[in-house]
Amino acid sequence: MKEHLIKRKVNKLDLVVASHADADHIGGLSMVLRSFNVRAVLDNGYPKNSYYYKDFLSAIKEKNIRYILARRGDNLKIGTLAFKILNPPEGYISSSNSPDNDNSIVLKLGYKNTSFLFTGDAGFEAEDQLVKRQDLQSTVLKVAHHGSASSTSNEFLKYVRPTVGVISVGKTNTYGHPKPIVLNRLTNARAKIYRTDISSSIKMVVTEKGLQVYD
Structure with a gap:
């Protein structure tokens, strides 16, 4: 890095x-x-x-x-960038079988006419809470947990409606990430998929005309 x-x-x-x-x-x-x-x-x-x-x-x-x-509901502003913190909640998510992951920071970033949703390793439990409370629609989804099958549910994607899905994942990871079921969910949601195991560096530029992605 x-x-x-x-x-x-x-x-x-x-x-x-x-x-x-x-x-x-x-x-x-x-x-x-x-x-x-x-x-x-x-x-x-x-x-x-x-x-x-x-x-x-x-x-x-x-x-x-x-x-x-970071606490759900807080907002940050840096110059013209506006961040909304969607997770974790006050007191954290205690009902999860994977609390380290489900209490990941989830951020929505808005800039000009483009929005980004960063999800850490948030799993189904966190996603269930997010869809109940938040405006999730985003241009770009940073796919949670490296494309693990325990994240990025069809229900979650229905609310996010991403145009682009970015999966941060190592080329030689031993977990088999990203999982085919997640790739299928993203494809069915009509998101264009970018992966760091295929394109090591993914650059995004936001202009008045919209989003440009270089891999």
């Missing part, structure tokens, strides 16, 4: 979002926080007794970075 940002000549980050404390989501963030000028970090605050999460919190403290606790 650090090398990618340097290649892009990025030296300042207005906001870093740590969706949840799993190592595959925050494992490289401590290095980013210590290497770049980061103004704020958004965290779900769901505790995890792991080296990566402790080091992540230490880096925030060392660099005196603003720490924002």
Whole structure:
């Protein structure tokens, strides 16, 4: 991640979002926080007794970075970007069999005439709560949990109605992600699918004319 940002000549980050404390989501963030000028970090605050999460919190403290606790219903604005936090709720989702994942930060970002829905590793339990309470329709869906079969239900897609689905997944992952059933759900929802195991870098540009995707 650090090398990618340097290649892009990025030296300042207005906001870093740590969706949840799993190592595959925050494992490289401590290095980013210590290497770049980061103004704020958004965290779900769901505790995890792991080296990566402790080091992540230490880096925030060392660099005196603003720490924002994500809670459903809160709104953030950075310049012309508007963020709405959809998950986790106050008190977290306690009924889940996978609370680390279902308490992932879910964010909706609006810019010009385009919207993005970022879902972390949120599973069916979180999705069920989201469809009951939120305006989910988005141009781009960051598909949850690397395309796991336990996320991205047909019901959820009915509410999101994405034009584009982006799956962040490793080429050699041992889980078989993305699962064929999820790819079928996205195809049936008429979403154009982009995958990082096929296109390692996916660039999106929003203009007055709409969204352009480069892979």
